[in-house]
Amino acid sequence: MADTSVASAAAQPAARRSAGLPFALLVLAGVAATTLFAGARFGLMLVLGLGFGLVLEGLRFGFAGPWRQMILRRDPGGILAQLLSIGLVALAAIPLLGTNAEELIGSQGRIGWAMVGGAFVFGTAMQVVLGCGSGTLVNAGSGNAVALVALPLFCVGSLLGSLHMDWWTNLGALPPIVLSGGSGLALTLALLAATAAIVLARAAPGSRRIPGRYVLAAVLLAVLAIANLVVAGQPWGVVYGLGLWAAKGTAGLGVDLSASGFWSAPINAARLGASILTDYTSLTNIGMILGAAWISMRRPGALDQPVPRLPAQAWVAAALSGLVLGYSSRLAFGCNVGAFYSGIATGSLHGWVWFAAAFAGSVLGLRLRPWFGLEPRQ
C-alpha cells in the first residue's frame, strides 16, 4: 500500500505537468490561426510575446522585483541586468532607427509635468501590487490573484488616462528629445554605465554581481526586443494594448470615443476599428500571459499553491493600484517596458526621466505596502 501511495504521489506532479502539453498545442494552434487569418507578421508577434512570457516567468526576471531588491536589500543584480539588457538593445536599435527612419520608429515620449508625475505615481503603485506592466500580465498568467484583480482595472485606467491625456499634456511638455546616431548611442551607453556605477556604489558589500539566470534573461530579452523592433517596426510595449482592450470594450457597449482627441487620432482610430490580432502590443501582451501560464504548468506544484488570504483592504488596494497603474502609465508614455526599457534603448530622453521619477515613486510604494495590509507592519 505504501509503495502504491508513494507511486501515486510521485505520478501526480508528472500528470499535472503533462497538462502543459495540450495547453502548448492549443497555443500553437492559436499562433497558426493568427498567421493564417491575420498575417504572418502578427503570428510572429504572438510568438515573440510568448518568448517574453517564457523568459520573464521561466527565469523569474522582471522590473518591479529587482527595484524592490535594490531599495530594500541593496541587492543590485536585477537592476544591473536590466541596464545590461537595455544596452544590448540600444546597440542594435539606435543604429537601425538611424538608417531606417522611414520603416522603424522608437519609443518616443514627451517630457512634461504629467509624464514625470505619471511615472512617479506608476512607480508607487507598481510596488504596492509588486507588478509593473509586464509583471501584471506575467503574474496573472502564472496564477497570482492580486495581479488578476489588478489587470482589468489596469486596462480601464489606461483608457481613462487616454481620455484625459490632452488636458494633462497641456500642462506643459517638451517635444520628444531623442539621442540618435553614433553620438546618441555613445551617450546612451555612457549613461547606462554611469547608472550601473551608481547602483554598484550603493550596493551591499558582497552582492555586486549579476546572477547567471539574470544575465541569460537580459540577453534573451534583448534578442526578443530587437526582433520586436525589426518585425513590428516599433519597440516592445505593453500599456497601449491594455488601453486598447478597454477602449474596444467601451466602444462595443455603444460609447462613442470619436470625441476623444486620443482615440480620434488616425493611428489610434484605425486600431480601434481593427482586430486586436493586428495590434502589436496586444499580441505580445497575450503571448506574455500565455507563456507565463505554460511555464507555471510545467513547474511542479506551482499552480497547486493556495491563493493567499489577504484582508479586504488588500484586495481593494490591488484593484485601485491597477487603475492607477493604467492611468499613470498612459500619462507617462509607457510603463517599465514602453518608457524605461524601450524608451532608453531607442534613445528617447523621456526613458531616463521616467526611470528617475518611477524609482523615486517605488521608494514610496514600498513604504505604503504595510498600510494596505499587503505586508506586516514593522
Place this chain on the structure above:
Amino acid sequence: MTRRAVAATACMMLAALLALDLAAAPPNPYDAPALFALGSGAAPVGGFCGAPGS
C-alpha cells in the same frame, strides 16, 4: 482556491476578449503587411506606448 484557478481565469478572460473582438472586427488576411517591417518600405502604423494625444 489555488493558483491553478487564477491562471485558468486569466486564460478564459483572454479567450473571451478574443472571441468578442473577432466577432466585432475579424482580421483580413489579404490586408496583411510584409513579415518584417524592416525592409518593407512601409511606414510604421501601429499604436504604441509613446502615442501622443490629439
